[in-house]
Amino acid sequence: MEGRAFMSIRTRLFIMLLLFIILPYFLFVIFIYENSKSSIEERDLARSREELNESRADLEQYAEEMVRLPYSLFNMPEVQQVLKNGMLAETTEHVRAFENSVETYAATRPDIRQLRFYFQQDQQSLTVYQSNVSAPKPAPDYLEHLPFGEMNKLKESYMLETPHELVNEDKVAIVPESDNTVVLPIHHRITDVLSGKFLGFLTTDIEVSSFSRLLEAVTREAGTQVLLVNGNEEIVYSKDLKQIGNIMDESQLSEEGENIVLREELGEPLGDWQLIKVTSKDELFRDARETAWTNIVLGIGVVLLGTVLVLVVSRVFTKPIITLSEQVRSIEGGQMNVQLKTERKDEIGHLAAHMQEMLNRIDSHIAREYKLELEARESQLRMLKSQVNPHFLFNALQSIGAVALRSGDREVYKLLVSLSKMMRYALQADQLVPVREELGYIDSYIMLQKERFGADLPITIKVEKSIQEYRIPSMLLQPLVENYFKHSYETMRDKSSFILNGMERDGLLVFSATSYGATVSAEEIRLLREGAAGGTGLQNIAERLHLHHGDKAAFQLDNLEGKGFGVTICIPVEEQGGQKHEGVTRG
Template sequence: MSKYYSIRTKLIAFMLIATTIPLLASISMTFIQTKNALREQAVAENKRLIFQASTNLNNYVDNVTRASLAVYNDPNFLRNLAKIPGDYRAVAEVYTTLQTIRSAVPDVFQLYLHSFAANQSTLIANPFPKREERKQAYSDSLHGKSDDKSPDIWVESAHLSHSYGFKAASADDPPRTVITLYRVIKDVPSTERLGVLAIDLNMDTIAEICSRLYDPAKEQIYVIDNQNQIIYEGKSEVSGTDALRQEAATELNSARSDAGTAQTASGHFEQDHSMYVYQQLGSKFANWTIVKQIPNETLYASATTLTWNNAMIAIAALLLVIVATLFISIRITGPLKQLMRYMNQIQAGRLHVDIRLTSQDEIGVLARHFRDMMDTVNNLILREYRLEIANKTNQLKALQAQIHPHFLYNTLQSIGTLALQQQGQRVYVLLSSLSKMLRYSMRDQTRVTLHEEAEHARLYLELQKERFGDRLEVELDFAEDTLRAEMPRMTLQPLIENYFKHGADVQPGKGRICISSQRTPDDWIQIRLENNGPCIPEDKLSEIQRWLRPASLSSDSSQEPDETESIGLRNVMRRLQLNSPPGYNATLTIGNLEPNGVQIIVKLYAGE
């Protein structure tokens, strides 16, 4: 064996490793460092940007809050709340105050006022205001905040607008998304609640502030409340609302908890292949958080481009190494592929393939040893196969030879009974049937079709009907699509014979035997034999079921039951097992019927 080839293999491996590892290490380190620098720069810039946006949103909420104080700036407003049912001047002044609030905030969609003192509800909306008498405020407007400990002012997160129980101005006017500021109006300085004011705000200002924070084609922006519900979501091509609600919720709640009530939470985290930068407003009325989502492909675009440039240079270098490697190693891989082709042919069953490899390297030596091994295996297989065929043939003949004496004894006893009655013509007919059965049982074939087995069983039952007369009923029902299935010869008769051996003579009244067959959807043939004879005792039935299992059939013969009682069932089961294809073992099960009777089911694979 030449060592040149082994050294060449090691040299090729060394060349590839020495070239590839440094290049990959350089590319990886460059990508990681660039990625970290971009992350830090993006986080710092977006934190400054989102902080400015949070300041603008705080100012916006404060402006709406200050505008709602107009109900206290008008000295007559609180007195007019109690007069408005019948005082039209008071009603006009209330309208004027509400219109002042609406004018002060450009995003006001509608205003709702309910007076607890006068039981009156007022809605300021286009095209004209509405007023009606109500004993209590519209339920959604208070949200259960009616106790003295509740805040005087709060903000409801984004929701669809409604008309507060008033009839809609137009059926075609769809609801829109709004946020609502609620203010409880009290008779200051007392704590008596005079009414409640609700201001529905469009999302225009929030959308305008948020639009400056992100690139819709690459990023996404959210404004969420303290329950992680989406107040505003930018119109972006980037998806991720579900991820923000589910995966990022824990991170945001933890950040808010760490920040406490004295300061606002801000920071960033990575989740779901994106970077999230967030800033809490810190408003005591609107506990909102601005969250900006930057996908990794956007955040690390520059790093990816640089990495690809380095990768192209590395690929060019690797191509040169690969060409040299292939040139050197082709004489090694060629014989190896040829040997693999030989192995595939052997795997397909062609065990006598001629292996021809004459190279002097390790592959050539391996091929020659492999060829010697296959010659040895073929000789062993041929010898074992012949022994197995001879053994299997001897077993089948021995098993069938056990059935013939038992079968002849029962049949001749029935014909002898008829001969004593001096019915010579009938005896001739029965002897003809018997001759057909004997000719069938002495055939050299070990496998027959179910059609032939069924005909043999019919002849056997015809002889038994002569013996029992009207005391025996027979029903045969073989499905047409099962008759061509193959099975061991002399399978059905021993199973039928058990009834006449153990149940017919002690059966009170009329005996009945039913034999049927059917094909299952998975190509198995099921043959069912039923009789109305006496049930098998439970202990005896358990013993039979135990030794009918395949494992019991292959155990020591000393473990088997009495020869005279088990010859039929045991021989049938063994022949079914011997004639079953690999992986599709036939089964034979036996059980009792209610209230009396025995059922035997044979299942064998029908094949394609």
């Protein structure tokens, strides 16, 4: 028509393709990419903060465990005796008992690489390397070395040193020269709890690699670096062992804004320490970039497909629109199984075919996304699973028990089960446990004694159910039962008996153990209270009560006017040792 510019259908369709498909699609790709970056960064920050918080709690718990662990060794009677008297003054039997206890202690923790004792009494030092004990060596100038002199002067109970390669301080043969394991030394100053007398030092070298499992949650992502830094800005842990012991370079952490740096302050016993996670933005946004490029390639494919479609539609445009419209309305009504294909070979026929292909692709994409979502959930559940490595000794006991069952000896199996329960409970030394678990430990011990003596034992245990979920230091009451067997029952079987009572009175947990039979004089009672008449088990109970509760707990001895021997223990309910444990009350 004259006076009006001519524009063909093909040109109109190309313009529509550009305005309504190509341009919005690429703008959408750009928008999605930028939005994904922001979303990924926010999600990663939230997840990283949560993982850092969990790792912080794990590190603090692990450090607290490793700081408190040596106290279970110090509380062993044979260890206390050697620490007080020195290595040279003890008999071969006592020294051997000490070495066996130390070897067992070291073997229970594979993350302990080396132990080193210093005995102030005779100024000797002793090295334990992977459960092997060296001969003692003179160490007259031990307190002149760092950090022992300063620790002794300030009377610090423990100190964490900067990690370094394992050092063979005593030049003993059991430590190979090729061992360059990086360790974190923890020094403990050992004193007599009752007198406060300085007894020596214990240095525990912990393998730095043991931190890896605690930091697994924050180190599993690619492009992530995790650093553990102490209060002196020294790197305590890094996957790059060359960095350990060096001063942290702040400028490299957030260089040119290419990294995301998160910090988590640690509490005691790791006060002033920091857990730092450095994430590379380049690595973090890699998936988003790959997705964007995939969408661009897909968009180019859509452009090519749309071009072909425009060419086809512009050539053949004769298919009835009504039929196609009705089918489209059916789809709008929710009938996704409508077939848009037609026998016609015109423009509408081709359009219907392409629309059908698009509908199929949508269904395919929906099914694929649903499958990917399910796989992602399953993967997340698998990652949250953990494995437990049972102790070799318990496996050995279970194996022996299985042999006993196959041999038909159920009594031996029952004894092995009781022994296994006692050993598992004993591993909780110096931990707080419900009274119910302590009573269960006593039951297992009495069962073994019944098998030993082959008779009914005159033992009565009366503990109120209302206090059986309160927490007390583990192995607090069992030594009282053991003392009865050792000092009364074995010497006066027919004339002895034992009663253990437990109750709550005036805000106190009160446990009284009465052993009728063999007795002690008032003078012996006085010596026992002063720790000068043996009584290692009783002294151990008194010291542990003092460690947990100070002067708020009471430990009383009585000779029952010559009729036997009595012990009374009082623990304040409001203290940690009296906290209630949620659980089922023991009958």
